[in-house]
Amino acid sequence: MVSRQELSWVPKEVDLDLPSSARVYDYLLGGGHNFEHDRVMAESLAAVVPIRIMAQLNRSFLRRAVLALCDQGIDQFLDLGSGIPTVGNVHEVVQQVNPDARVAYVDIDPVAVAHAELILAGDPRSIVLHADLRAPHTILDRPELRELLDFTRPVGLLMLGVLQYVSDEADPWEVIATYRKALSAGSFLAVSHFTPDGMPEEMAKLEAIFAKTAEPATTRSHTQIERMFAGFELLDPGLVYTVQWRPESPDDVGDHPERSNLLAGVGRKT
Numbered sequence: 181m182v183s184r185q186e187l188s189w190v191p192k193e194v195d196l197d198l199p200s201s202a203r204v205y206d207y208l209l210g211g212g213h214n215f216e217h218d219r220v221m222a223e224s225l226a227a228v229v230p231i232r233i234m235a236q237l238n239r240s241f242l243r244r245a246v247l248a249l250c251d252q253g254i255d256q257f258l259d260l261g262s263g264i265p266t267v268g269n270v271h272e273v274v275q276q277v278n279p280d281a282r283v284a285y286v287d288i289d290p291v292a293v294a295h296a297e298l299i300l301a302g303d304p305r306s307i308v309l310h311a312d313l314r315a316p317h318t319i320l321d322r323p324e325l326r327e328l329l330d331f332t333r334p335v336g337l338l339m340l341g342v343l344q345y346v347s348d349e350a351d352p353w354e355v356i357a358t359y360r361k362a363l364s365a366g367s368f369l370a371v372s373h374f375t376p377d378g379m380p381e382e383m384a385k386l387e388a389i390f391a392k393t394a395e396p397a398t399t400r401s402h403t404q405i406e407r408m409f410a411g412f413e414l415l416d417p418g419l420v421y422t423v424q425w426r427p428e429s430p431d432d433v434g435d436h437p438e439r440s441n442l443l444a445g446v447g448r449k450t
């Protein structure tokens with residue numbers, strides 16, 4: 181067992197006995213910033229759904245979506261629910277294409293933020309904010325964000341693998357609408373989201389596991405997720421399983437795209 185002293189990089193307020201979606205995801209992607217309770221939760225998810233594949237396919241979608249936005253001329257990104265930085269962070273992907281591109285990361289998890297601060301130290305074009313995306317103005321009004329991103333020009337707004345942690349009561353549709361109002365025309369929204377559509381029984385079990393944690397997850401139908409793009413025009417191929425969104429090769433899709441269990445899309449603000 182690793183002692184608290186050895187974990188000197190972990191912010192004091194972090195409760196190591198509670199799993200967090202950021203650390204569970206980090207473990208599923210092969211990262212090293214997770215604790216025993218995160219790993220136990222990841223393994224219980226793996227027993228009911230192909231959670232590792234789901235995580236990997238979501239991360240690959242992130243890369244393809246961000247590169248597609250670079251192709252559209254986007255050079256500034258706001259990544260909400262950005263997670264623990266692992267290989268293929270948004271700033272790494274976009275700065276390969278455009279070294280001047282700017283990225284603002286936001287996460288509610290103190291471990292994700294602490295680790296991002298370490299990785300981003302010395303990079304003047306990237307910042308990380310510790311904030312809750314459900315309170316858009318606490319993010320949009322931050323001076324550091326306004327200094328980095330120019331909201332009079334198009335922004336790439338990323339909400340990948342995160343909106344399932346926003347309950348119906350917290351109204352993710354209204355939350356997105358608030359961000360949309362802050363964006364100029366020609367901005368983009370990229371979303372990926374747990375859905376029960378393809379594997380309803382298995383995803384109900386996943387929901388039941390999350391329900392026992394501090395971060396319950398809500399799976400949503402194609403129709404409910406598509407409504408998140410109100411005021412945005414979906415780019416081809418529309419809202420599809422992550423693996424089906426502009427695959428690098430048709431062979432990547434396989435016979436069971438529904439096993440990716442997250443729907444993904446990119447829309448342009450009209």
Ligand SMILES: C[S@@+](CC[C@H](N)C(=O)[O-])C[C@H]1O[C@@H](n2cnc3c(N)ncnc32)[C@H](O)[C@@H]1O
Binds near residue numbers: 238264345346
């Ligand atoms: C599964 S990870 C996704 C990471 C990354 N966006 C990706 O797709 O590769 C979900 C992240 O959302 C964060 N998160 C959950 N609820 C949030 C909230 N209300 N505000 C900000 N971040 C949140 C979690 O801490 C976690 O890091």
